Amino acid sequence: MAPDRQVTLSARIPVAVLGATGSVGQRFVALLHGHPWFELTAVAASERSAGKRYRDAVRWMQSSPLPRAIADLEVVNAGTPSGVALVFSALDADVAGPIEETWARAGALVVSNAKSHRYDADVPLVVPEVNGDHLALVREQRYGRGAIITNPNCSTIGLTLALKPLADAFGLSRIHVVTLQAISGAGLPGVPSYEILDNVVPFISGEEEKIQRETRKILGRLDGNRVQDAEIVVSAQCNRVPVVDGHTECVSIELGRRASLEEVRDVLADFTAEPQALGLPSAPERPVHLHAAEAHPQPRLHRDLDRGMATSVGRLRPCEILDYKFVLLSHNTIRGAAGGALLAAELAIARGLLAEHPASSVVAAR
Numbered sequence: 027m028a029p030d031r032q033v034t035l036s037a038r039i040p041v042a043v044l045g046a047t048g049s050v051g052q053r054f055v056a057l058l059h060g061h062p063w064f065e066l067t068a069v070a071a072s073e074r075s076a077g078k079r080y081r082d083a084v085r086w087m088q089s090s091p092l093p094r095a096i097a098d099l100e101v102v103n104a105g106t107p108s109g110v111a112l113v114f115s116a117l118d119a120d121v122a123g124p125i126e127e128t129w130a131r132a133g134a135l136v137v138s139n140a141k142s143h144r145y146d147a148d149v150p151l152v153v154p155e156v157n158g159d160h161l162a163l164v165r166e167q168r169y170g171r172g173a174i175i176t177n178p179n180c181s182t183i184g185l186t187l188a189l190k191p192l193a194d195a196f197g198l199s200r201i202h203v204v205t206l207q208a209i210s211g212a213g214l215p216g217v218p219s220y221e222i223l224d225n226v227v228p229f230i231s232g233e234e235e236k237i238q239r240e241t242r243k244i245l246g247r248l249d250g251n252r253v254q255d256a257e258i259v260v261s262a263q264c265n266r267v268p269v270v271d272g273h274t275e276c277v278s279i280e281l282g283r284r285a286s287l288e289e290v291r292d293v294l295a296d297f298t299a300e301p302q303a304l305g306l307p308s309a310p311e312r313p314v315h316l317h318a319a320e321a322h323p324q325p326r327l328h329r330d331l332d333r334g335m336a337t338s339v340g341r342l343r344p345c346e347i348l349d350y351k352f353v354l355l356s357h358n359t360i361r362g363a364a365g366g367a368l369l370a371a372e373l374a375i376a377r378g379l380l381a382e383h384p385a386s387s388v389v390a391a392r
Contacts, residue, residue, distance in 0.1 A: 029305025130172035180362025197282020272325030334360030
């Protein structure tokens with residue numbers, strides 16, 4: 027699908043990654059290499075890594091080679107802002123909150139993958155195709171020229187991408203979701219092999235509460251300077267399974283009004299949004315891929331569709347308890363983490379939220 031408008035920049039924007047040595051931080055580094063809008067100029071981590079070359083501080087776990095130019099960067103202390111205007115945070119939630127605020131007060135736009143600020147009233151929790159209008163909340167923040175934008179939980183992102191077109195077309199009243207979550211979602215060093223091999227772990231700390239709370243906020247309505255949560259009942263059960271990447275979710279939904287199976291199918295298949303219309307660099311061509319094969323989607327086959335930035339939906343059928351049920355799959359460390367944050371930053375820039383930075387002048391042409 028050709029974009030309605032093409033957004034370009036006058037120059038690439040220097041960016042930093044906080045928590046660059048961790049699992050999500052490494053994914054940020056890999057995706058930023060060669061990005062048309064962003065140039066990675068600073069990698070930051072804890073005090074014990076500061077001062078080392080990145081190649082010496084990181085245990086590189088990505089399938090692509092560590093880019094040489096980035097390998098030679100000196101790691102800086104994540105707690106000390108460096109003047110970079112755009113920052114991606116992959117910090118652990120135990121330390122992320124105050125460090126991200128420090129960078130925002132120093133004038134940076136911080137796009138965070140941590141949970142620390144997700145529920146702040148003035149902080150947008152953004153899935154760009156779902157609630158890009160919530161970015162307007164940053165103008166209510168107290169950080170001067172800086173601001174904080176948050177990326178939702180990895181399972182919530184895949185879920186809300188599938189729910190958004192249904193909510194707009196038919197309304198939603200009740201959602202039940204059971205997740206089968208990949209081990210990469212646990213970060214490094216991850217789940218011990220003796221616990222996860224030949225096993226399913228039916229508990230992930232805090233995960234069910236995140237999905238239930240975040241889904242209502244993301245699908246909520248921007249009302250002036252705050253978000254009114256969607257009046258939807260969400261019930262989640264979360265499991266860790268022996269899959270490396272790709273979260274699978276079994277979803278049942280109750281619609282706000284009657285709709286045929288064909289109507290539901292068409293709405294999912296036809297869904298596009300602002301990132302596609304603008305042709306943003308990280309936007310998938312199709313946010314939702316609808317599969318007709320009986321045993322699809324599957325993590326090994328479908329997690330990398332649209333560069334890992336799409337949600338796959340399959341097994342769509344009537345539900346004997348609610349209205350419809352389906353299975354969805356999304357890549358938890360690309361769309362559900364670093365890739366989703368890059369797309370949120372791209373949309374924020376296209377909406378002029380880095381207007382004071384000389385490298386962020388946006389030219390949109392039809």
